[in-house]
Amino acid sequence: GQNIDQPTEMTATEGAIVQINCTYQTSGFNGLFWYQQHAGEAPTFLSYNVLDGLEEKGRFSSFLSRSKGYSYLLLKELQMKDSASYLCAVRGAAGNKLTFGGGTRVLVKP
C-alpha cells in the first residue's frame, strides 16, 4: 500500500517563502506530483519529479529524494492568490493510479 503524509495547514506572509514537506511510504514508485487546488475547483498541475533532485519552475520548485521517501514544494515570493490547498501525490509502480496525501492548506496573509 501507499501512505502519504503532509502538514495539514501552514500560514505565511505575502512575499515570503513557504516549504511544504511530503513523506511517503510506497510499495512501488513511478513519480511524484504536486497539485494546487482552490476550494471547489480542479487540482491544477504544478510539478512532477521522477528522479532525485530539484525541479524549478518560476516561483515554484519541487525536490525529491527517493531513498528518503521525501519531497518538498517550495513557493517563493508568495502572493495572496497562492492561498490554496497543495496536494502531494505518488504514482505507484503499475502506473495506474495516484495516491494523494490529505493536502496542505496554505494561508497567505498581507
Added chain:
Amino acid sequence: ETGVTQSPTHLIKTRGQQVTLRCSSQSGHNTVSWYQQALGQGPQFIFQYYREEENGRGNFPPRFSGLQFPNYSSELNVNALELDDSALYLCASSLGWGYTFGSGTRLTVV
C-alpha cells in the same frame, strides 16, 4: 484543447438512489480515472479505464462502477447511495505521464 469537462457540476440525491456522473476527456487522452474527494481531504482513487477496459481499482465497493466509451469519455455510476458518498467526484484524463483534472461534480446525499 478543450480540457476535461464534467457534468453535472452539482447534484443532490436521496439515500438509496442511483447516480451517473459524466466526464469528457481531453482530446487524444485514452486513459481516464475517477477520484472521490471528501471535504478537507485529498482525493481517493476509485478506478481507472484504459481504452474501455478497467485497469485499476481502489478500495471502493462494487456499487461504484464505471464505463469508458470509444471516444474516451466516461461515466461513474453509484448505486444505493449512502450519506458518506457525499463528496466532490473528480475525473482525470491522461496520455503518458501527466493528468488533467476536471472541475468535478459535487454530490450531496440527503
